[in-house]
Amino acid sequence: MDWVHTIHRGGWIEMAKYQIATIEGDGIGPEVCGATVHVLKEALGSGIMDFNQFPGGASHYVKSGFVLPEETFAACQHSHAMLHGAAGLPDVTYPDGTEVGNDLHLQLRFKLDLYANVRPIRLYQGDFSPLKNRQAGDIDYVIVRENTEGLYASRGAGVLLRGEVATDTLVVTRKGVERIAKFAFELSRKRSGAPSDHKRRMTVCDKANILRSYAFFRAICDEVAQSYPDVAIDYSYVDAMTVHLVKRPEFYDVIVAENMFGDIISDLGAATVGGMGIAPSGELGDHHGLFQGAHGSAPDIAGLNVASPLATILSGSFMLRWLGDRHQDQQLTEAAERIERAVELTLSQGKVIPRDLGGQASCTDVTQAICRNLD
Structure with a gap:
């Protein structure tokens, strides 16, 4: 295993091979991001990835005046990849009427040249x-x-x-x-x-x-x-x-x-x-990757455990494929394939279907079913 070492409080600690800057964001972001981290850990096992939480998004802007704090940007710049839940709250806007939350990934997009x-x-x-x-x-x-x-x-x-x-x-x-x-x-x-x-x-x-x-x-x-x-x-x-x-x-x-x-x-x-x-x-981009579900933050259902985590989980598997390709790490590619097969199997079984696809399963139900089907 290729370990990265760092000094912490005067001693050496071992860090996982891949550092992932994780920004949960707004609305359902924390739920779907948490579900994805859980699935990725189940697929990879321990010691492969560290998911390091950092603030950002419209909610953080309301509290601090910053949608993308310097600390968060620095972490994104120096991590192996970025995993994002969702950003944006309709009522949190700039004076020109544009939503604040979208500025999180827009700033990352242009600052890191994610073309x-x-x-x-x-x-x-x-x-x-x-x-x-x-x-x-x-x-x-x-x-x-x-x-x-x-x-x-x-x-x-x-x-x-x-x-x-x-x-x-x-x-x-x-x-x-x-x-x-x-x-x-x-x-x-x-x-x-x-x-x-x-x-x-x-x-x-x-x-x-x-x-x-x-x-x-x-x-x-x-x-x-x-x-x-x-x-x-x-x-x-x-x-x-x-x-x-x-x-x-x-x-x-x-x-x-x-x-x-x-x-x-x-x-x-x-x-x-x-x-x-x-x-x-x-x-x-040539050096950085940001991964998130293509949906919005859906604040109307935030905290109800009814959001589908599928888009973010599939974005997580996409992240593994990208990292596996960049670092010639077959274990990441294989884990991504297992996650995608588990998603397909879960949906084909027809017992655990999220609400947006016509079922009644909760975010937790879907996450657990995918984890069961990893093997």
Whole structure:
């Protein structure tokens, strides 16, 4: 075992191999984050990971005036990965009306250059899809959303003139598109292709027929594609994509999109496999990774033990895969596979189903069932 040693009160103590900065956040965040830590510990055993709790989010802002304290940012900067529950409270806003809680991961995104927002979309149980005649595995693709540019680069920097005119600017750079396109192509190489034909395919989602910024985005993706002859390149305008993800989701393998378009189609994709409560996500850069469920903080059900932990648990398994790949650590990859199989088995058994998927199981019930099914 590769141990990290540190001095504590004059003596040596042993720390686990991987340090995870854990921010529970707001609303249901502490519940789903706690459930995920429990599952990860069960899957890994002791001595592999330390989950170190740090404050942050809208609730912390109310108490301290800081959504992302310096201590928390420093921990995120120096940890192996970040695990986040959920952030945001609708009533806690900045003077411009934007929510404070979202600023937690937005600050981390830009300060740590987490340029790839990765949203896996997988159908674990056919009954959970609103689409007809779908079986588990029929929908299995990944949306790669450029995370630091696009329309959202204007957040906090747009123009509001005399209360009459508001503008935000869509920003697309060569560097930004090149690296997100390379990320998407590399991801397709690691996958088994689209469910319909098992073909590795990278689809560019844009509006290149109307706007120069998106035509530029597509042109750079075409340039990058020359280095990946083993991965087919495909195109879809974003309006058509909203139809394709409903009518023929099995065609897709990896989809790359500008920030706002990626945000929109990833929620649509989640709806086709059961909803936001089963949608994991990771925000990745060259050196850092932040993992959280794609859903919000749902303060109306906070503390009631009724929230589904599935999205955060699957984000935790995603974290293990990412760390396993970065550190060539097969035990992390195997633990991630066990967690994903346990989730699929739990849902297929039909006895412990969270409320957002039509069941009555509590957050605790779901967590315990997944732990039982790990073996």
